Amino acid sequence: MNxxxxxxxxQAVKVRLKTYTEERLLxxxxxxxLAAILIGNNGASETYVASKVKSCAEVGFVSTLIRLxxxxxxxxxLFKLNELNEDFDVDxxxxxxxxxxxxxxxxxxxTIHPSKDVDGFxxxxxxxxxQGLPAFxxxxxxxxxxxxxxxNIETKGKHAVVIGRSxxxxxxxxxxLNKNEYPGNCTVTVCHSHTHNLKEICLxxxxxxxxLGRPEFLKGDMVKEGAVIVDVGITxxxxxSKKSGFAIKGDVDFNDVAPKSSYITPVPGGVGPMTIAAxxxxxxxxxxxxx
Numbered sequence: 001m002n003x004x005x006x007x008x009x010x011q012a013v014k015v016r017l018k019t020y021t022e023e024r025l026l027x028x029x030x031x032x033x034l035a036a037i038l039i040g041n042n043g044a045s046e047t048y049v050a051s052k053v054k055s056c057a058e059v060g061f062v063s064t065l066i067r068l069x070x071x072x073x074x075x076x077x078l079f080k081l082n083e084l085n086e087d088f089d090v091d092x093x094x095x096x097x098x099x100x101x102x103x104x105x106x107x108x109x110x111t112i113h114p115s116k117d118v119d120g121f122x123x124x125x126x127x128x129x130x131q132g133l134p135a136f137x138x139x140x141x142x143x144x145x146x147x148x149x150x151x152n153i154e155t156k157g158k159h160a161v162v163i164g165r166s167x168x169x170x171x172x173x174x175x176x177l178n179k180n181e182y183p184g185n186c187t188v189t190v191c192h193s194h195t196h197n198l199k200e201i202c203l204x205x206x207x208x209x210x211x212l213g214r215p216e217f218l219k220g221d222m223v224k225e226g227a228v229i230v231d232v233g234i235t236x237x238x239x240x241s242k243k244s245g246f247a248i249k250g251d252v253d254f255n256d257v258a259p260k261s262s263y264i265t266p267v268p269g270g271v272g273p274m275t276i277a278a279x280x281x282x283x284x285x286x287x288x289x290x291x
Contacts, residue, residue: 001258002151004230004265006143009150010273014059017280021060024287032287033062034118034279035084036094039077039103040070045096052094055276061283064090074103078111085113091290092118092283115289118282121167130175136282141173143274144209144230146281148183153207153228153263160186161202163218163251164211169232173209198222215249220256229257229264232271 021031034056038049056063084093093116095108114124120138128135148155160177164170177186191198202208202222210218211232233251250267258264265271
């Protein structure tokens with residue numbers, strides 16, 4: 001069993017991006033600029049945005065953090081997004097989710113200009129991805145691809161089983177693993193809450209992407225020897241033995257599955273760091289596209 005260590009891979013991506021950015025500056029070009037919007041005072045959102053701002057500084061990007069009150073109207077938020085769309089210096093726009101209930105997430109996603117859609121959620125980005133055209137990939141699935149690539153995981157002709165069909169992870173990663181390039185060329189099966197014989201399907205898988213949001217769902221008896229396991233889940237589970245009162249669990253029962261796997265991601269420290277690395281990569285690409 002080998003760990004797919006997201007901390008190591010994300011650091012390698014950041015080192016690469018820092019070099020690219022330094023080369024841009026030597027050529028007299030601008031540094032990539034990511035604008036992040038944070039609405040309200042959600043603790044988890046604060047943490048996520050802070051790590052993104054920190055990552056920008058590490059690789060030499062410019063970052064702008066825009067804090068808005070939770071009471072902001074949808075119209076005011078959309079107006080702010082259009083201002084950022086028209087600001088040439090801003091290359092990528094990120095609106096930290098979740099949003100207050102009175103704001104339409106879909107309207108926000110569709111208002112961000114596709115050329116600055118570094119989260120990869122705009123319908124145009126998704127459509128281009130499906131058609132195999134250059135596009136910004138959603139950050140978490142893109143991070144998974146970067147990780148598979150870093151560890152030289154063979155994907156061609158392999159059977160990949162994706163558990164989960166969300167627009168954020170399950171659906172896009174199924175498309176990306178199916179594309180005609182590396183990492184890709186997999187035969188992909190997408191499973192979900194209505195899938196029959198899930199255990200039997202998983203036992204056929206060379207690669208399993210677990211992204212259903214149910215802690216320790218995937219057990220050792222659902223995995224064949226030598227499978228590659230990517231755990232996207234991250235759930236707080238009450239745990240009296242921890243000072244915090246909770247433990248962080250993935251969708252994979254790590255201790256049960258790890259002995260049978262050839263490669264497996266830990267939780268935390270697996271896919272999480274890769275999501276931010278992929279966001280940085282998208283921001284760089286958005287900037288370079290303007291050259």
